[in-house]
Amino acid sequence: MNKNAATFIAKSTIKAADLEHRRKINYNISKYNAAVPNGKKQFANIESTRELAKNIKWEAVEHLDKYLLEFEKKISERGVKVFWAENDKQTLEIIGKICTEKNCKTVVKSKSMVTEEIHLNPYLEKLGIESVETDLGEYIQQLDNEPPYHIVTPAMHKSKEDVARVFTEHLGVPNGLTPEELTQVARNTLREKFANAEVGITGANFILADIGAVAVTENEGNARLSCSMPKTHIVIAGIEKVLPSVHDLHLFWPLLSTFGTGQKVTVYNTIITGAKLENEVDGPAEMYVILLDNGRTNLLVNPTVREALNCIKCGACLNVCPVYKNIGGHSYGTTYSGPIGKVITPYMKGMEDYKHLSYASSLCGACTEVCPVHINIHELLIDNRREAVLEGYSTIAERVAWKAWKKASLSRKLMNSGNAKLKNWVVNKMVKGWSKQRGDIQFSKKTFNEMWQDFRTDL
Ligand code: SF4
Known part of the structure; x- marks a missing residue:
């Protein structure tokens, strides 16, 4: 058994027996479950909406080359510099170079799984740059020195008492503050960081090919501040984030909100088309977009598993997964956890090291049933198992037994x-x-x- 699989089993075994962890997760997921039906009410026919969304994403992924080039052309015309990065190393080098040129001391960062994927914070730290998470959930996790627990709700495994403890330990505030008071503490601390940061880094929920723009969706306004207050804005986007047109947002924004948090629409939705223009008062002086592969093309070349690139990272499949609810987001040891993480990680980071994840499933199909873009997640997990065997990663004992x-x-x-x-x-x-x-x-x-x-x- 490889080291990753052994660690996964050890961590999962401990977490599955942790009843307090299960209580917190069940409580937080029950709030999500209560909200989702309300969000769904806005769709006249949720099934045809999901089918339409799937078809749009299919079109985007099948013609990724065309749409990415169109995006690059359009946004470059407005002075935005676009980089293509093959892997995390190249991405970090590009960011490091920009930050050094700007003499950057502080980076403000909005919630972005892709920056977790490339381990941006430790890299910036090594360069002597402070990188501050500005999404409240991410900020809590950063203070507590933990990675995000969930792709949408980074601190989902923490109760309000846990958050109060983190603030007391790391910010020295009195223990037992209410959630409102804790939010105020975070707000005061972060405002100062926004005002002083030289560089803001965000991800992208979608990149829009026809108008050459980046769409960011969030609930706290921190992404909007991260991309508008510092003089330099850097966007890091996985290449699969592309949508053919700005007109697709009327479908994808409510869909992401409903399946992500149960909201009809997320509080702040921003379309960024470039840096500040001459006659504008707000916005960065410069904007850069890094289009990141980092293993995504390994999914793209495989016609079966390619549909995993349709994922809009709503997190719904995590919330319904009986395995995720028992072992939690950290046991996986990967940036993307839960059912979709188990499908994509072996392709993005190596079948040999991560094939074990495809077996950590009851194959109940709850993930497939809930996915807003109809990804056949549980069948892809079976396909991953087959792929691992074809690539020769089964043990001799397994082969003999079968x-x-x-x-x-x-x-x-x-x-x-x-x-x-x-x-x-x-x-x-x-x-x-x-x-x-x-x-x-x-x-x-x-x-x-x-x-x-x-x-x-x-x-
Ligand atoms: S696979 Fe589907 S349900 Fe899971 S995060 Fe992606 S879009 Fe959401």
Whole structure:
């Protein structure tokens, strides 16, 4: 077993037995579950909306080359510099170079999973640059020195008492402050950072090809401040974020809000088309966009798993997943957790190191059922398992066991031979892992042929 798989199993085992963790998660997810039906009411026909969204994303991903070039051309015409980065290293170098040129001491950052993916904060720290998370959930996680727990709700595993403790420990405020008071503390601290930061970094919820723009959606206004107050704005966007047209937003903004948080529409929705123009008073003097691959093209070249690039990162599949709800977001050891994380990570970071994630699923299909863009998540998990075997990443023991199983199950003679006691002993010795968390395998006392014979006699 590789190191990542062993760590995953160890962490999951501990978390699954942590009842306090389960209580907090169930409480926070129950609030989400209560809100979503309200959000859905805005759609006359939610099923056809999802189908339409899937088709638009399909069009965008199938013609990614065309739409990305169109985006680059349009936004470059307004003076925005666009970079294409193959991996995290290239992205960090580009950001490092820009920050050094600007003599940057402080970066304000809005919530962005792609910056987690490239480990931006530790990199900036090494350059002596303070990188401040400005989304409240991310800020709490940064103070507590933890990565985001969930792709939409970074501090979902924390209660309000946990947050108060974090603020007391790291900001020295009195313990037991109310959520409103804690928010005020964060607001006062962050305002100062916004005012002094030289560079603002945001992700992109969508990049719009036809008008050459970046669409950012958020609830706190911090992304809007991050991209408008500092003199330099850098956007990092995964290449799959593209939508063909600005007109697609009327569908994707409410869809993302409803499936992400249960809102009809998120509080702040911003379309950024470039830096400040001559006659404008607000906005950055310069804007850069980095289009990041980092393994996404490994998904793109595979016609089966390509549909995973349709994901709009709403987090709904995490919220319904029985595995996620038990083991939590940190056990995965990956930036993207939950069902969609299990599908994409082996392609983005290596099948050999992350194939184990595809097996951490009950295959109940709840993720597929809830996905707003109809990604066949649970079937892709099965496909990942197949892909891992085809790439030669199954163990010898696994191969021998399946060969023996195939031989036995294709032979009526072998199926009928031996008594149940002997078969139980052999099989339970062979597949010890199976019975670690379950009862032993028990063969029926009678073979199928014997039962069929009895059935015919009874007729
Ligand atoms: S796979 Fe579907 S449900 Fe999961 S985060 Fe992506 S869009 Fe949302």
